Amino acid sequence: MIKPTLQRLAQSPLVRNFSVLTGATMVSYLMSFFVVMHVARTLGPEEYGKVGFAQAFVSYFMLIASMGLETLGLRDIAKDKSRAISVLTNITILRLVLFSIAYSMMFFFLYLFPRDHISNTVVLVFGGYMLLTPVMQEWYYIGNENFKIVGMSRIVHSILYCGLIFLIIRRPGQVVEFTALQVGANIIPLAVLWYPLLQRINLRYFDFAQIRVYLRSGVWLMLSSFMAMIYLNMDKVMIGYLLPGKYLGWYDAAYKIILVLIVPSSLLWGVMSPRISRFERRDILLWVAGMAVVGAGIALCIFPVRHWIVDLVFGVQYAPAAAPLGILALSMFANHCAKAFSFPLQVWRCERYFFFAALAGACVNVILNVLLIPRYELEGAAWATMAADTTVALCALPFFVRGMRKGKARNG
Template identity: 25%
Template sequence: MNTIQRIAKNMMVLFVGRILSMLLGFFYVMYTARYLGPANYGILTFALALNGIFGVITNFGLDPLTVREVARDKSLAKRYLANGVALKLLFGGLTFLIVFLVMALLDYPEITRKVVYIIALSTIIGGISNLFKDIYQAFEKMEFMSIGQILQSALSLLFAIIAIKLSLNVIHFAMIYLSVNLIVLGYHIVITTWKFLKPAVEVDLEFWKSIVKEAWPFALTAIFISIYYWIDSVMLSYMKGDEVVGWYNAAYRLILILLVIPSIYFTAVYPLMSQLFKNSNDSLRFSFERSFKYMSMLAFPIGVGTTLLADRIILLIFGPEYSPAANALRILVWSSVLIFLSQPYGRLVQATNKQIIETKITATGAIINMILNAVIIPRYSYLGASATTLTTELFVTLAYMYIFRNTKFFNRHILTFMWKASIAAAIMGLLIWFFKSLNLFLIIITAIITYFGVFILINGFDHVDTKILKRLMLPEGGSK
């Protein structure tokens, strides 16, 4: 199997898994949000946001480091997994202590505190599960990751339906996260023992020192990213109340679903980029350019289409109680467009051992985000938080492009990719505008056909894409 076929196979496995997982997750979010209502849904999403910020302490940058190092040397898998579990248990205990102290200082009702503590335990278990997924990714065995994702989403939906039938409250919905993560951790332990190695817990202090030394830039980056991903929900909860958090997170959850697309792609490509850094700089540049092109090709039509159809999307999924979320979605979707464009650079610096660049950029972004939220939320509420998120992602994207402006990773090809995708998306947008009163699904299908039709007409697909497609079609024994 050639390299392109291997990447395509892993992407297809991840794509199928994520599509099924997203579909199940979509219904979970829809049923949960509608059943709980904006206020109780706001409590649940506040707990997820708060633990999203502090939960990165549990991971401490171990996940991208484990993938990178094990992808380069498979014999390190057992050592990284055994010591990683021990470290995550240690950092997990610290995470729970910090969350407990923060909630003790804040004047929240008892029901909110209970939900936060349950989600904290769930986050720690999920962090340990991530180590097993790191092993699958490093060995490029994405099918086991996909099965785990589907299992998690299916169980979440099943337990949510049961909770709704039994008329349970928001605390029981928090318990769903903990129960599902425990079951999924058991799945990962069984699969890893069966297919890869026997999991263990190991305390090698010298190895810990080397891991922490390499992982801290990843950890700081994750902390800063989590701050500007989640601090808005925490600040909205404190300043504006649970209902506003519910509206904001109805839109925000849809954005997180969109971000599954770059996540799938770079889960498959990142191990290869890590290998190419050691073996071939020209191939690394090629991989980066194609990645940026495909992200641009998908990002711009998503931004344009969602902006024009936001009110109908929110009404369809969440119902009229969440109608204020439509304007938030119109703003937030452009932050997802920028994330699509910045992801190739973020993975590039990780793969080339320059993660400190990512740390500096995300640190600055987090500071900008917190300052803007503190100033804007009191006056503009959840729409101000949406604008702050967009501003932060704009800074991050421009910062990466500025840093790489005089390198082979920022050239005329990059600008051409964005320009052609923008033109095709604009024409697609005109079609949506003129026919927006038609059936929503008919509009979406027609818009997709129009976009790719225009993209082909303006030579958005070139001979390189054709060669890649041909290599995908090669038989198993085709050229390497």
């Protein structure tokens, strides 16, 4: 009885898709992590902090370039695959327009709030990532539950990116070169995703009414993501302006370790999101339970060895990163619960509820960052992040329960 059940589970599309995406993503993140180790040690905390500031600064304008269209397109294709070409055409056109707007706004704000010449240059170069990131087209394949080409794209990107970085970045001062490679290494993997799609895009399917629908929903998702980005990245922006550059380098080192630790949650969402969009109750419960277990496991495993991890990955010059890393590791349970309850709201046409939860987290984060960073520096920023994650989880929970009830009623 148990053996046939395990065989059916192993042969199920869910497990197969998760295996493909997990394999490709783990290879990608492992190679990228070696790049982080190499670049952080080569550039040093001061220059590495400039890269972290650029990534945090650009991330806000990337929301305008994206506007949640990947989530909306994934949702529409998952529900009705016959509309795939129409969805692809309209979202592609809209994204090109939004990129032009976002980059212009980024240039204007950088002019109003300038930093040193190198930091400004790094920001402008990294802004190209808004257009070239392959993630902007993965949604089409994920919506069709075709994970093989997504995995292929991620592996190609990792090999190319890793090879170029180790070949070219060899000495301190190569901050601009590193940023240019970050952006340029996306061209080939983006082509892997785009080549099959170019043959399917058809301007006859351009529908201004559909564009308006995406804009209405996208505005809510953009505002929600903006609020989420505040409590994810505002600490780095504020540290960059309030404290010396090496402090941001230390904090960003801890943050990069956390980014690796949240890979499993990204994988789970990538595989489960089409099924959650269709209100498949068993998979929704599996999603919530899986997120809670992963978040708790990260907190319990990382906190005791935080000093050893920092020394191993970045070296003794990044030793101050251990303190914020320990706090951020403990916050992983709240972070994963927040994602478990809030992410489904995006694909259940509950964008406004997602926004309210993210808004609450952003407000808590900004207030605590202002109060804690000047006094407690890096530890204060990490505690503000934990409080924001907890706030989002508590605020999203009732909306999640309400969405579950509506989905059950709708599906009979």
